[in-house]
Amino acid sequence: MMRHLSLTTRLTTLFAIVASIALAILGGVTMIALDKHFEAQDRDVLDGKIQLARNLVTRIDSSTSLAALPGQFRDAFVGHHDLAVTLLSPDGKTLYANEAVRFPAALLDHANAARKADFKQWQDGGRRLYGTAIAFSTRMPGTAPVIVAVAVDVNHHAVFISKFQRAMGMYVVVAALVCGLLGWLVVRQGLMPLYTMKERASSVTAGKLDLRMPIESVPVEMAELAATLNQMLGRLEDAFHRLSEFSANIAHELRTPISNLMTQTHVALSQARSNDEYRDILASNAEEFDRLARMISDMLFLARTEQGLLLPSREEIELAHEVGALFEFYEALAEEKQVALRLIGSGKIHGDRLMMRRAISNLLSNALRYTPSGQEILVSIQEERDNVILSVRNPGSGIPADALPHLFERFYRAEKDRSHLKFDNEGVGLGLSITKAIVERHGGDISARSTTEATVFSMSFPRQ
Template sequence: MKARYSLTTRLTVLFTLASGLVLICLGTLVAVSIDRHFVELDRDALRDKIHLTREVISKSKSPQDLQTRLDDVLHSHKGLYVSVLRGAESLYSTTDFQFPKDLIALTQTARLGVASWQTKSGEYRGMSESVPLPGSSDPPLQVWVALDIAHHKHFMYGLIRVLVGYVTLATLVAGFLGWWAAKKGLAPLRAMRSRAMSITAQRLDEGMPSQEFPVEMADLATTLNEMLRRLKEEFDRLSEFSSDLAHELRTPINNLMTQTQVTLSQARSTTEYQEILASNAEEYQRLARMIADMLFLAKADHGLILPRPEIIAVHDEARALFDFYEALAEEQQVRLTLAGEGELSGDRLMLRRALSNLLSNAIRYTPPGENVVVSIKGDLHGTTVDVINNGPTIDEQMIPRLFDRFFRADKSRKQLDSDGAGLGLSITQAIVHAHRGRITANSANGKTCFSMYFPRTPR
C-alpha cells in the first residue's frame, strides 16, 4: 500500500530539497568562480615570468651566460620552474623538474591557455611560448614556464569542506524553518478541519467563518458553506418528504386496520363482506398508485431514460386527453379548449402522463362555467405547452414549492374531493426534465398557468 504523508511533511521535504538544491548550486558557483580566478592569477603570473625570461634571453650572449643569468633571476622565485629549448636541445632547465613532453599541445587546448597537470610530487600549471632570437635567422627558442599550485589546491580543498558543511547545516536549518512555516501556514486548514468535524446533520447551518481564513482558503470556506447550504436544503426537504410519506401511508393503512377490526368484531353477511373488501380494494389501489409514483420519481432522481422516443404531435395527444376528461369536465361544468399545434421528440406515454396531471389539476380547481385552455406553440427552437385555467390565485411564496413531493397549496393534508397524494406535479417535472425541458408556473389575478417547454431535437 502506498504510504500517505501529511501536507506539512510534503511541504517540508519540498522546501528542504529546493533549499538544498539552491545552496548546492550557489556553493558550486562560488567554488568554480574562485578556481577560475586562481587560473587567471596563475596565467598572469606565468606571462610575467615568460616576459622576464624573454628579457634575460635578449641580454644573454651565450648559453653559459643565459644559464648564469636565469639562475640569478629565478633563484628568489620559489615554486617557479623554467625550461628553455632550442629544438631538441635544452639550453636551460630547472633542476629536478620535468615538464610534460606535450606541453605545447596541452597549452593550445587548455582553458585560458594554461595547462594543468599532476605528478607524484604535486600539481602544476604551465605555459609555453616561442621566443625569436633578435638579429638571428635561427629557429625561435621554446620557453616553458610552470608554477607549483599546491597552495591553491590546499585552499580549494579547505573551501570545499567549509562549503559542504555550510550547505549541509543550512539545508537542515532551512528544513526546520520550512516545517515551522508549513505548520503555521496550515493552521487555518486544521481549524477548518476541526470546524468541519463538529458539523452534524443537526448542525448543518453552522458554516465556516470565511472571514477568519486567509485569502487562499476563503474561497474554499465559501464553497464549503455553499455545499452545506445545499445539503441542509436537501436534508430538510428529505425530512419533510419522509414525514409526508409516513403520513400519506399511515392514512390508508389506518383506514384498512380500523375497518378490518370493526368487521372482525362481529359476524357479517356476505353482502357486507363484499362491500368491505371493495372499500379495502380502493385503499390498496391508492397505495399501489402511490408506490408506483414513488418508484417513478426514484428512477427520475437517478436520470430518467426515455424508453421509446418518437416524434409526437402534441395537439393530437391533448385532443385524446380531452376525450378522456370530457365526462369529468362536464361534471365540473368546465369547458376544455385547445389552441395551436406543435411537435416534439420524446416518449408518448410520459408526455401524456405529464399533460394528464396538469389537466386533472386544472379541471379540479376551475370554478363552474370557466375554461381550461391548452395552448401549444411550436417554432424552430422547441415547443411550448401551456395549461391555463381560471380559479383561486396561488400564493406567490408557494409557487416555488408546487413541484415538491407531497406538497399542497392548502395547508390540509388531504382534500375531501381528491385521492391524490401530491406527487402529480413532481412527476410532471421529472418527465419534462427527462426530455431536457423545463416547467414553470405563475398565478395572478385569478388565472394560473403551467408552462412546459421542450427543446427541439434532430429527428
C-alpha cells in the same frame, strides 16, 4: 512512492531538493570561478618572469655573454621560493636551475615550435606545478634558441580549493537541512487553510449540515475549492431537508388510510355480520388499498425520475393530438361537472409519449377538480422560436401568492386543513411533483401563476 507521502512532506522534500541543487550549482560555479582566478594569478606571475627571462636572453650576442647568463638568472630570480626556473643551452644542456624540478618532456619539446607560452599543470613528486617553456633567440648568428622553462608551485591553491570544497559541501548539507525545515514551516503555514477546511468538514453531520467552508480566510487558489464544497454542502442540506420532509409526509399520509383500514377491520370483526355487510366493508377496504397502491406507485415514479432511472424514449409528439385524446378520456367527468374543455393552437416536441400524456393528464385532472360548474378549461399550445409552451387555464378562486412557490413540492396542497382527506378521489399532493419531474426530464420547465379569477399552469419545452 511519493503518492503515499503527505502533501506537506512532498512539498518540503521537493523544496529541500531544489534548494540543494541550486546551492550545489552555485558552489560548482564558485569553484570554477575560483580555480580560474588562481590560474589567472599564476599566469600573470609566470608572464612577468618570462618577460624578465626574455630581456636577459635577447641581450646575448657572444659566447662570453652566454656563459655569464646563468649568473644573471641567479641574481634575477633569487628569493622566489615557489618559482622554479630552468635554463637550457642551445645544445640542450642545463645552464641554470634554481630547483630540482622535472619539466615534462613534451612541454620542452613543444617550446621550440610554440609562438607563445603554452601553460600546463603536472605533478612532480608531491608537488603540483603550473608552468610553461618557451624558446628565445639570441643575437648570436647561427645559434639555436635558448629554452627557458618556468613553473610555480600551486599546492597552496589546491589545498585552499580542497578545503573550500569541503566547507562548501558542509554548507550545502546544512543549508539544505535549514531550507527543508523552513520549507516545512512555510508549507505548514500555507496549508493551514486546508486543515481548517478539514476540521470544518469533519464537524459536518446530519444535524449540522448548515456549516460552510471559510471562503474569506483561505488563499485565492483554495477559494474556488471552498466555494465548490459549499455548493455541495448546500445541495446535500437541501436534499437531506427534502428527504426528511418526504419521510415525514409519507408517514403522515400513510397513517390515516392505514388507521382507517385497521379501524374498519376491527369493527367488522367485533361482531358477526351478514355477507352483504362484509362485502361492503371489503369493497371499502379495497378502495383504500387501491389508493395506497397508486400513491406508492407515484412515489416510486418520482424517486426513479429524480435519480435518472427513467429515460424517456424520444419520438415526435403532436401535443394537440395528445390533448384531444385526454379530452375524450375526461369528457364524462367534464359533463358531470358541467365544465367545457377547449383547445387552441398546436405544436410538436420530442419525448416520451406516455410520460407526456401523464403530465398533461395531471394538469387537466387538477383543473377539473377546482373549476366551478358552467366554466371552461382552456388548453393553449404556442410555438415560439426556441420553445413550445403548453398552458392549462382554469377559472376559480385562485391560489394564494404564498402558496405558489410550494405547489410542486411533494404532498403539498394549498388547503391547510387535511381533515377532509378520506382517500376518495382527492389528490394526495403528488400530481404536480410528478408533472414537474416529467417536464424536467424532457429538458423543460413548468410554472404557475394565479389571480382571483383564474389559475394557469405552463409547461415549456425545447423545440428540438
